[in-house]
Amino acid sequence: MSKKTATPTPKEIAAELERRVVGQSEAIAETSIALAKKLARLPVGNVLMIGSSGTGKTTLMRAVEEYLAAHDELALRPVVARMHANVLGEEAERGRPGQAVLGRLLARAREQLGPQTPIAELLAEARHGIAFVDEVDKIRSHVGGVVNTAGIRAQEALLTVMENEAVPFTLPAWAGGETVSVDSSGLLFVCAGAFEGLYDAVFDRVTIGRDKGALKPVTVVEEGSVQERLEFRLGDWLRNEDLFDYGLSPQFIARFDAVVLLQDLDVDALVRIFLEAPDSGFHQARAYFENRGLSLRLSPAAVRRIAHHAARAPRLGARALKEVFRRVIRPYELEPELHAGDGGVILLDEAEVEAALAPAQGRQQAAR
Ligand SMILES: Nc1ncnc2c1ncn2[C@@H]1O[C@H](COP(=O)(O)OP(=O)(O)O)[C@@H](O)[C@H]1O
Ligand SMILES: [Mg+2]
Known part of the structure; x- marks a missing residue:
């Protein structure tokens, strides 16, 4: 003050x-x-x-x-x-x-x-x-x-x-x-x-629409080769x-x-939201297990995997975290005791997260 x-x-x-x-x-x-x-x-x-x-x-x-x-x-x-x-x-x-x-x-x-x-x-x-x-x-x-x-x-x-x-x-x-x-x-x-x-509409305006050519490609060197790329930020053109x-x-x-x-959230931001947001699915799950005398622990690598998957979901932002985490945690919530180790600890590492998300990916790909 x-x-x-x-x-x-x-x-x-x-x-x-x-x-x-x-x-x-x-x-x-x-x-x-x-x-x-x-x-x-x-x-x-x-x-x-x-x-x-x-x-x-x-x-x-x-x-x-x-x-x-x-x-x-x-x-x-x-x-x-x-x-x-x-x-x-x-x-x-x-x-x-x-x-x-x-x-x-x-x-x-x-x-x-x-x-x-x-x-x-x-x-x-x-x-x-x-x-x-x-x-x-x-x-x-x-x-x-x-x-x-x-x-x-x-x-x-x-x-x-x-x-x-x-x-x-x-x-x-x-x-x-x-x-x-x-x-x-x-x-x-x-x-x-x-x-x-809106994003697409403005991008179109400055590339193929009314202001065609306004957005100039920039030359970048990527993996040894020279490439032209369009770098578009809505804020620059809106x-x-x-x-x-x-x-x-x-x-x-x-x-x-x-x-x-507001900027789209990157993996680091999603990790923080997953761990810190009071309404995060992680906190909800933890409270549920605590209620049953168990404690839920996720390794940092597991959290990053979840955030990575969420970041790939288009147009959901941090909401994707909940959806991804539901898929991971569902079997654990269904039968908590089955998954609890010594001292009532349920530990999820990267491998558990991958295993939970991999079949769903397979289904999606098969559906395409
Ligand atoms: N920048 C952020 N910081 C913290 N939590 C966020 C952020 N963005 C999204 N969230 C989380 O994601 C969920 C949806 O966010 P919300 O603010 O309702 O999105 P919207 O931009 O669509 O209004 C909330 O549960 C919130 O906890
Ligand atoms: Mg809103």
């Missing part, structure tokens, strides 16, 4: 978020800066996070929620609500855009400040809150050339409540039920989505137009000050 302002610095916030989120330093930095500004009640621009499925977008949002829950000493602690973008379209359909966001924030303010707090005070809290909107790529205005009316409505609903000085808001029954006008310009929106297909093409309206995109990309 820096003394002068008594609010945490972005670095201090980032250090805490890093305990839950592996890698993703850009997204953590942007989020920490936004949160530090929010805690000082300074204006903050909205943030859009783009990253493949299973790279930590929702985990980062949860980490912020946990951070705020753990720091009730912060004087200007904002209320926070997390929701799926689809919900906003449904609300808008009932003619009440903004209702979902403000309603949830108001409920959170009541939880945080207590039910005795006057409504005006709760509203004041709610309109300085943080709204996490997850799966924002699901509200694209068109999918495969077909108009997506629900998506268009949801984007319009979000636009209504982003940086608006007079949003009509119907108070819930417990707050009187009347309709008031809310200045929502103090809200911080952090939206996230996987934007599947422009607002790509997001328009994807189906986010220009007005909607314009509401974001920062667009951050």
Whole structure:
């Protein structure tokens, strides 16, 4: 905590978020800066996070929620609500855009400040809150050339409540039920989505599409021979137009000050997530065996094998860890006692992992 302002610095916030989120330093930095500004009640621009499925977008949002829950000493602690973008379209359909966001924030303010707090005070809290909107790529205005009316409505609903000085808001029954006008310009929106297909679309644009030839091959020397290769990083080429093409309206995109990309996770990151994430399949399995008086141990090589297999699964990110580990651990969970050695220890080494995963690979290859 820096003394002068008594609010945490972005670095201090980032250090805490890093305990839950592996890698993703850009997204953590942007989020920490936004949160530090929010805690000082300074204006903050909205943030859009783009990253493949299973790279930590929702985990980062949860980490912020946990951070705020753990720091009730912060004087200007904002209320926070997390929701799926689809919900906003449904609300808008009932003619009440903004209702979902403000309603949830108001409920959170009541939880945080207590039910005795006057409504005006709760509203004041709610309109300085943080709204996490997850799966924002699901509200694209068109999918495969077909108009997506629900998506268009949801984007319009979000636009209504982003940086608006007079949003009509119907108070819930417990707050009187009347309709008031809310200045929502103090809200911080952090939206996230996987934007599947965006990577390929931008790659195509700069190689064979509109900007053909923009991405120049680089010459590399590999195993003694000279080769030409295209090195593509989405972050180097992504422009607002790509997001328009994807189906986010220009007005909607314009509401974001920062667009951050989450990186795909490499084997090292997957190893750390496997060992450290509180919801990791490894921890679940360990708790299960402990419950039966047994202890599960994996050698470092076994963990790496699992991470390697997971890294090869396309478009699943860290979610693949769970799927791969299920295949490995299933027979052990079915008959724990059968596999336990001296002192009730179940030890898995590389060989056990390979043996568990090899047949499945064979099946997949045979199916092709
Ligand atoms: N960067 C990360 N750091 C820690 N855990 C992660 C990370 N990325 C994914 N995970 C783990 O993978 C699972 C899915 O991650 P999630 O954050 O829900 O992905 P998404 O990016 O699709 O929202 C979670 O169980 C989480 O523990
Ligand atoms: Mg998610």
